[in-house]
Each structure stands twice: as structure tokens, then as C-alpha cells.
Amino acid sequence: MIPGVLTVAGSDSGGGAGIQADLKTMLALGVHGMSVVTAVTAQNSLGVQGAWELPVEAVRAQYRSVVDDIGVRAVKTGMLASAELVEAVAELIAETDAPAVVDPVGVSKHGDALLAASALDSVRTKLLPVATVATPNLDEVAQITGVRVESEGEMRRAAAAVLAYGPRWALIKGGHLPGDAVDLLTDGSEEHWLRAPRHDNRHTHGTGCTLASAIASQLAKGQSVPEAVAAAKEYVTGAVAAGFALGGGIGPVDHGWRFRAGSER
Ligand SMILES: Nc1ncnc2c1ncn2[C@@H]1O[C@H](COP(=O)(O)OP(=O)(O)O)[C@@H](O)[C@H]1O
């Protein structure tokens, strides 16, 4: 049976991040992708031109429709926009018997806010405690914990600060540091450093969404967290390497890079 994976995230009209990135990643990794839309953004390679949240009942109803009938083997969360939505989604995840990958999306690559400042406390106290893996980037680590990471060595302290809120694993993404693209995965006892060459490509829209969805897909296929994160890192690294120009600004990573390998682009 093809395992089902559910993304709870915002729509990116430009197709590079959010729900669209998640579903493409799931297809590429061989699972059945399903979605709960939390917000709709008008977004392209230049930035976010508008964002509209869905009512909390609409989010709950989508989630129940999927989970009650179809069932899910893993859940991934992305843009949750408001405290009310963060809390509702945390409650739904707590009732679901499946691992949850929480990408605590704060701002877009262009600096547009995708989460209200008033929702940060709910992320800390409601959402992170129900996460199997939390995947903050360095800006999100700073927002959530106050820890500012400027070098690889400081990522351990960031991971400990995130783990203090209760996720089983923290994956600290070092994509915004110079040098190799290094991430740290830890549950407080095991430590796994994931290192990939930095691809000098400005077309990185969707990296975080893609990585988190890839982890959820691999967990749904039965891998352990360290195995799933290693496989997801390999997939996102290839997607960044193949990222392409689209529009006048930051283009998307290529979710289909493995399909295109060896064929004409
Ligand atoms: N230029 C790059 N080359 C290779 N990997 C990258 C690059 N930029 C980001 N990554 C990787 O992409 C993943 C997402 O990281 P990051 O870009 O920090 O997250 P976010 O999209 O949430 O800001 C991480 O595994 C990171 O190491």
C-alpha cells in the first residue's frame, strides 16, 4: 500500500514552497500526498503580495476528513499563520497516531511574515511539544528560543534550547550560514551532523518545506528519524542543485530533479 502523508500548510501560488512544494516532494518520494490548507498566499519569485487565513473550522474539517477516513502515516506542518490555528493544529496532531514533522515557518525568504508574532508562544508551548521532529532554520531558532547562531559550533546550544520545548528530535538547519550546508539532528543523546556542499544557486525558494516534507515521507515509509532525515537531506540537496530561474527573483528548487536526471532539461 502507498503510505499517505498529510501536509498542514499555506498555499504558495508560485508553486515553489508551501502546500505545492510539499505535494510535489511527496510524489517524488513515492507516497500519497494530502493537504490541509491553512492560508492562501499570493506569492511569486519576488515575495508575498497577500495572505489570507482560513477559518479554524475549515482547517479542522479538512484534517478530520483526511484522518477519519483515509488515515495518515505521517503529518507535516508548515505555515500556520495565527495562534488560533497553531493551537487547533497542535490539538489535532496530539489526537493522531502518526509522527509529526513540525517546520515552524516564521518568515518567507523575502522577509514577509507568515506567522503572527502573537503566535510564537503557542508554537513554543503547544506545537513543539507534539512534534516528533522540529525543523527550525536559524531565524526561527532565534525567534523561538532567543539563541542566535553565527557558527556551526553554536548549533548544539540552539538544539538544546529547542528540545527544551518538548519535541522528540530537533533538526537545526544551517542553510543560512556561510560554507557547507550543515544541519544538526539530535534528540539530546544522539547527535547526527548532516553535511552537504553549498550550491551557489540563488534559486532556493522552498528548501525548508521540501526538507520537512521529505522527512515526513520517509517516516511514512517506515524509516527511523535519523534515516529519514539523511534521505531527506540528500533529496533537498539535489533539489537545490537543480533549482531554476522562474520569474524575476528567487526561483524554486526542482522537486522533480530525480525524474530529470539523465534526460534533457
Ligand atoms: N545553497 C544551498 N546549498 C545546499 N543546501 C542548502 C542550501 N541552502 C539551504 N540548504 C539546505 O536546505 C535545507 C533547508 O534549509 P534552510 O534554507 O536553512 O531552511 P529554510 O528554507 O527554512 O530557511 C537544509 O538542509 C539546508 O542545509
Ligand SMILES: Cc1ncc(COP(=O)(O)O)c(N)n1
Ligand atoms: C505558503 C508558504 N509556506 C512556507 C514558505 C517558506 O518557504 P521556504 O521553504 O523557502 O522557507 C513560503 N514562502 N510560503
